[in-house]
Amino acid sequence: MNNVAVLHITDNGRKIADRLLELFPGAVISKFRPDIVDVLWKENDAIIFIMAAGIVVRAIAPLLKDKKSDPAVVVLDEQGKFAVSLVSGHLGGANELAKEIAGILGGEAVITTASDVNNLPSIDLWARDNDLIIENWDVLPLVGTRYVNNGGLRVYCDIPLALPPEFLRVSDPRFADAIITNKRDVYAGSPRCSITGEGCSTEACRVKGQVYLRPLNLVAGIGCNSGTPLDEIEAALQTTLEEHNLVFSSLLSLATIDIKGNEPGLRAFADKHGLTLQVFSTADLNTVAGIEPSEVVIKATGAIGVAEPAALLASGDDKLIVPKQKKGNVTVAIALKTVRSAELGVRNGE
Incomplete structure (x- = not known):
């Protein structure tokens, strides 16, 4: 935790707060006032309250948004007997924080x-x-x-990824609780259902309520004319992904030739979506095998191509899943990036 605030009411609470400095040397310790919680909520990764849980609930209730953005909240009694993970237990880290605090305080x-x-x-x-x-x-x-009630999670995964024992791999997405894919429609091309006679996309014969987990494994090679605006680049990439049944949320990074690295529209597009933009020299691009040279690109840049070889170099793969697509002033090609699994190490995203 980078930014931690500790709030107390009593002198005993202050003593507990001081002990927490062993864990968080930079923590800000303050006496509780309802009016300061709003400010601390915005500025900190975690807030530790040393007081009754009821006081905390009333103070933070108007500030709660969602588990993706709320800070971790841990509530302690003023004797340090219990550390209660109250808000953002998982993503916010309150569960682990409560365990660490309990360890320090006994x-x-x-x-x-x-x-x-x-x-x-x-x-x-x-x-x-x-x-x-x-x-x-x-x-x-x-x-x-459903996962807790069943004691297991049924997972359909179309990329190489290790699953914990409690995640049960299924070969048909219809029977999955969770679907891991970069495909927009994982049911596209499925055979008609033998029971309903409909395509599986009708949801007539699949698990009700399926959570989609999108791997960050798409790399887009981009070539564009000078002065191409952000909106045109965005539309070209969105259209290319849609036409090839891929989702934008799986996009990991962009790649292009070095002379386009500071192209305003391309740079603005990368910044807007938080994407890294890798650039490669003409010499690097020309080392990529299997690229059909473009006379237009050779004349303009000296490279045999931009979108395709840039996508391959940035992905670390040797084949494209979407060859170059010309969309107005923009050329797009898509490759798969190697995917990191916490249990498998690095695997290819095929």
């Missing part, structure tokens, strides 16, 4: 998240640790409840 961590008390891996933490983006957070509570 108390007991109180963890109430269902997966933890049932000794099951947390879906959101496992997704984060494996660079997977949860697409439909609204479905996660339903899937999580």
Whole structure:
């Protein structure tokens, strides 16, 4: 935790707060006032309250947004007997924080998240640790409840990725609780259902409520004319992905030739979506085998191509999943990046 605030009410609470400096030397310790909680909420990764839980609940209730952005909240009694993980137990780190505090104070961590008390891996933490983006957070509570009730999570995964024992791999996405794919429609091309006679995309014969986990494994090679605006680059890439049944949320990075590295529209597009932009020299691009040379590109840059070889160099792979697509002033090619699994190490994203 980088920024931690500790709030107390009594003198005994202050003594506990001072002991917490062993864990968080830079923590800001303040006497509790309802009006300062709002400021601390915005500035800190975690807030530790040493007081009754009821006071804390009333103070933070208007500030709660969601588990992806709320700071970790841990509540302690003023004797340090119990450290209660109250808010953002998983992604925010409150569960681990409560355990660390209990260890320092000789108390007991109180963890109430269902997966933890049932000794099951947390879906959101496992997704984060494996660079997977949860697409439909609204479905996660339903899937999580089913997971705890069943003692296992049925997972369809079309990339090489190690699953914990509690995640049960299934070969058909219809029967999955969680689907790991960069495909926009994982059911595209599925045979018609023998029961309903409909395509599986009708949801007539699949598990109700499926959470999608998107791997960050798409690399887009981009070539563009000078002065091409952000909107045109964005539209070209979006269209290319849609036409090839791929999702934008799986996009990891962009790649281009070095002379386009400071192209305003391309740079603005990368910044807007938080994407890294890798650039390669003409010499580097010309080392890539299997590229059909473009006379137009050779004349303009000296490189045999831009979008295709840049995508391959940035991905570390030797083949494209989408060859170059010309969209107005923009050329796009897509390759798969190697995927890091927390348990497997580095594997190819085929």
